[in-house]
Amino acid sequence: MNRRRRAAAAIALVCALTMPVLHATAAHADPHAPKKSLEEVRQEIDDLYRRAGAATDAYNLAVEEAKKQSAEIVGLAKSIVAGQEKIDKLKAQAGAQAREQYRSGGLPVGAQMMLSGDPQQFLDGADRLRAGQQATSNLLGELNQTQDDLAAYTKDAGTNWTKLEANRIKQAKSKKQITEQIAAAKKLESSLEKEELARLLKLEEAQEYKAQTTWLSTGILNEINSEASAQGKKAVQFAAAQMGKPYVWGAEGPKSYDCSGLTSQAWLAAGHPIPRTSQEQWAQLPHVAIKDMRPGDLIIYFSDATHVGMYVGDGAIVHAPRPGRNVTMTGAGSMPILGVVRPDK
Known part of the structure; x- marks a missing residue:
């Protein structure tokens, strides 16, 4: 019975999270158009x-x-x-x-x-x-x-x-x-009710958790065991110390950061300047295999290299996610990985 109750609760949660959003579309959309989930x-x-x-x-x-x-x-x-x-x-x-x-x-x-x-x-x-x-x-x-x-x-x-x-x-x-x-x-976010915003956040977390679990299920974490370099440790310490500060586009600290502003300033603090943008970091820094990455390395995300986070070990990154979010720690596999670069190779 416990297993059935858990399954029923999970089904109910999925239904609640993906049910049509009436409020979000009522004000501006065609009343005859299908409602968005x-x-x-x-x-x-x-x-x-x-x-x-x-x-x-x-x-x-x-x-x-x-x-x-x-x-x-x-x-x-x-x-x-x-x-x-x-x-x-x-x-x-x-x-x-x-x-x-x-x-x-x-x-x-x-x-x-x-x-x-x-x-x-x-x-x-x-x-x-x-x-x-x-x-x-x-x-x-x-x-x-x-x-x-x-x-x-x-x-x-x-x-x-x-x-x-x-x-x-x-x-x-x-x-x-x-x-x-x-x-x-x-x-679009402001058109949602408070309860819908809460469910939206749960959906984001569920999506990240699913992607991270899928990534970990490959056994990749068993292969990643390299230790950070001395400069890498300094970069990780800097990045971790910025957690809780808001994402602001174009920002390089000290009160706020965007994704590449955080990583470039972390490595600058470690005494090793690197390119400012995630795309330039991907284009100019040495590439390493995911299985060989170590804390301090940068993981570049999405096919257009438009996001970057710093690997801090144990399958996690510190990154500045997007506007409306703060610098935080999340799973390294929670977004589509393009590749890994090493500033101090």
Whole structure:
């Protein structure tokens, strides 16, 4: 009887969680359209937040590139100023030489030597002539090279300004996408009754539990037994210490984080800077097999690499899930795993 009662209770829970959500659709939907189940609403909200996460990654990358380009522009501007000062100095030297020739009567040094009538003076003058010609040649060469460098610096600065403007537009577009997706998700959540929101949270937890259980049932945890590196331990300690802080898109702490903001700051605290976004972390950091991962490694999720969490051992990760949630610990297999990267390999 106990087994039957448990089975009946489980069936009742599933029915309660997936029953049609009348309130969520009554205000805006076509009254003749089929009502959405709570599971369908959960999937729709999850999809909206996933798209917001993808836009957040694009925004963060644009911000990082803009920072790099701004720094390069500053460096180029300094080089342009220094180059112009050098040109002014070289021109002043050339002017001094011209004035010296004018003071000597305007005659070329070679002509003055021929008119001197003194053999020793002629020989001394020949040495000075060669030295002067070499100095003039060097001066003109340096002047031409500096002018070429100045032109290149100016061109590079213009290119970086163009890229900076493109990134500004990209940031604005991504920000618009983020805010629209989050607003749509919150609107959908706000249309639910309090009881429905509670069931929605239970559904999310059940989905994560099912995925984690499926992942663990493969026996993968028996193969994962590597110990964290010294830097990995520091990164894990940092990430774990942020638990309870809210997810905010684009945030890198210390009061809030997005998913890659948390992992990048954790490894920065460990003394090993890594790329800012989950997609760049996936693209640039060394990959390791899941069975070989160790605490401190980063697990990249979804086919587009738009989420990341830090493996902390015992089949768990610490991550910043999404807007409306806090940094937390959850099962490493609770989301579709794309792969694992190791910052300090």
